[in-house]
Amino acid sequence: xxxxxxxxxxxxxxxxxxxxxxxxxxxxxxxxxxxxxxxxxxxxxxxxxxxxxxxxxxxxxxxxxxxxxxxxxxxxxxxxxxxxxxxxxxxxxxxxxxxxxxxxxxxxxxxxxxxxxxxxxxxxxxxxxxxxxxxxxxxxxxxxxxxxxxxxxxxxxxxxxxxxxxxxxxxxxxxxxxx
Numbered sequence: 001x002x003x004x005x006x007x008x009x010x011x012x013x014x015x016x017x018x019x020x021x022x023x024x025x026x027x028x029x030x031x032x033x034x035x036x037x038x039x040x041x042x043x044x045x046x047x048x049x050x051x052x053x054x055x056x057x058x059x060x061x062x063x064x065x066x067x068x069x070x071x072x073x074x075x076x077x078x079x080x081x082x083x084x085x086x087x088x089x090x091x092x093x094x095x096x097x098x099x100x101x102x103x104x105x106x107x108x109x110x111x112x113x114x115x116x117x118x119x120x121x122x123x124x125x126x127x128x129x130x131x132x133x134x135x136x137x138x139x140x141x142x143x144x145x146x147x148x149x150x151x152x153x154x155x156x157x158x159x160x161x162x163x164x165x166x167x168x169x170x171x172x173x174x175x176x177x178x179x
Contacts, residue, residue, distance in 0.1 A: 001058075004054075004058075006059065006062065007059065009062075010063070011044045011047035011065070013042060013109065014044070040077060041069070042065070042066050047063055048063060048078075049082070051116075052082060057119055061088070061117065062092075062116075063113070063114055076157040082144075086118075087118050088118060090114060090115065090142040090144070091121040091125070092124065093112065095126070096110050096112050143155075
């Protein structure tokens, strides 16, 4: 690590429902090492975890990833492992954009880019496209949802008990005309 300035790449993607049993087991093992649970993280997140374990304060990480890791229930696990356990900070990012490969099959996916390090840099860089023009913000904080903010946003987490003391909802709204 002391001789490594950057870890950059485009790791393989794959949602828990589309990757094979071996890859699912690998990601589950990596998640469990850091106190995570379940089968809710994309395969690409394993590269973030392994790089985060490897680096020191002089090294930065930059990976292309599926946009799904900055949405939904994956964000809570990423926040817990990447930011709390491994002590990483998002110092630059690119919000979601369409990426097309140059290969014969012409893969087209929506991706993001996370730039992380163990140093919380004062100047952050958040890129996005607006009317096909590359734009840049310099927020104080980049949330795991890839939103530039002046203070930390709460991360939505799955909980088993209502936070307001009311009984748990079992079914919610369920219109069943005539029964």
